[in-house]
């Protein structure tokens with residue numbers, strides 16, 4: 515008798531094989547509902563431009579694992595994180611109009627920042643790299 519297993523990743527889209535630079539401002543960007551996000555990081559490795567990170571550690575003092583946030587200037591609006599979170603965890607990410615995001619967060623979303631460029635020092639990523647190097 516053969517056993518049929520459920521494919522948990524079946525509806526998660528595959529990552530693109532070739533990643534290009536972000537050329538223009540996306541029509542939609544991802545926004546995390548921090549009240550719903552468990553900080554599980556399931557979405558992080560699926561982002562093709564690696565722009566999902568934890569919020570600063572001091573933002574929430576009452577949770578063991580802080581939620582994640584999106585670096586809006588690097589998000590290309592692909593929606594992969596939304597589908598990953600919805601299928602695998604808590605449905606904590608939604609896509610929004612960049613104009614609304616700019617108003618809500620008091621920021622300006624541009625279309626040229628990409629990947630590892632323009633990331634200031636002392637980010638969560640830098641700290642992770644340092645932690646890894648110390649091991």
Ligand code: SF4
Pocket residue numbers: 546550551552553554555556557558581582598599603604605606607
């Ligand atoms: S998969 Fe969802 S719950 Fe997990 S860190 Fe990402 S946004 Fe948060």
Ligand code: SF4
Pocket residue numbers: 543544560561562563564565566584588589590591592593594595596
């Ligand atoms: S929409 Fe795409 S690029 Fe933007 S944060 Fe989600 S996975 Fe990354």
